[in-house]
Amino acid sequence: MFKTKKEIVFVILAGIFITNAVVAELIGGKLIQIGPFVMSIGILPWPVVFLTTDLINEYFGEKGVKKLSFITACLIAYAFLILFMAIVIPAAKGISPVNDEQFQAVFGQSMWIIVGSIIAFMVSQLIDVSIFWFFKNRTGDKKIWLRTTGSTVISQLFDSFIVLGIAFWLPGKIDFDTFLSSALIGYTFKLSIAILLTPLIYAGHHLIKKYLEGDISHKD
Numbered sequence: 103m104f105k106t107k108k109e110i111v112f113v114i115l116a117g118i119f120i121t122n123a124v125v126a127e128l129i130g131g132k133l134i135q136i137g138p139f140v141m142s143i144g145i146l147p148w149p150v151v152f153l154t155t156d157l158i159n160e161y162f163g164e165k166g167v168k169k170l171s172f173i174t175a176c177l178i179a180y181a182f183l184i185l186f187m188a189i190v191i192p193a194a195k196g197i198s199p200v201n202d203e204q205f206q207a208v209f210g211q212s213m214w215i216i217v218g219s220i221i222a223f224m225v226s227q228l229i230d231v232s233i234f235w236f237f238k239n240r241t242g243d244k245k246i247w248l249r250t251t252g253s254t255v256i257s258q259l260f261d262s263f264i265v266l267g268i269a270f271w272l273p274g275k276i277d278f279d280t281f282l283s284s285a286l287i288g289y290t291f292k293l294s295i296a297i298l299l300t301p302l303i304y305a306g307h308h309l310i311k312k313y314l315e316g317d318i319s320h321k322d
Contacts, residue, residue, distance in 0.1 A: 112158070133270075141284055175220050218265040222268070
């Protein structure tokens, strides 16, 4: 275990990837308003997921991203199961600082977020990796910005509408107009952040490449 630098890099990237994906599900039930725009607070950790997805794509390939995406989806489902059990088990009356109604108000919505996010996550990740490698196979090691931004443009369009539709619109938490505007605003925000993160993609690519120099497994 951890005999090569490449294994260490994968574990670090996978840890960052999974942590941010799960945190996004847990906090996603809160809607925030910036000016006239409404969006889920769960979009905050997703730019980090974009960043790590692209780096994993670069160094561990399409299979690496797909395997990690399926593992993450299973972990999100596990979080769903634990939340369900935590909601069903009653709080200690007069002792627990958080009563059942308060807990339900916060994490009950997160259950819908998780259902929507598991579907949206897998759809967007599979689209992302396909588009990434479409550009990668045609540009080689050049134009990193094209494959990272291009894959995000398409994949996050699906992600934004699927997750908000299942988590908020279908259960009647928001009306269709709010759903449409929130999805578009969330998509614009995530896309803008992804573009702004492009220099970090190049920086991460450079650091990992430098770290892996001399690693036999990296050459294989």
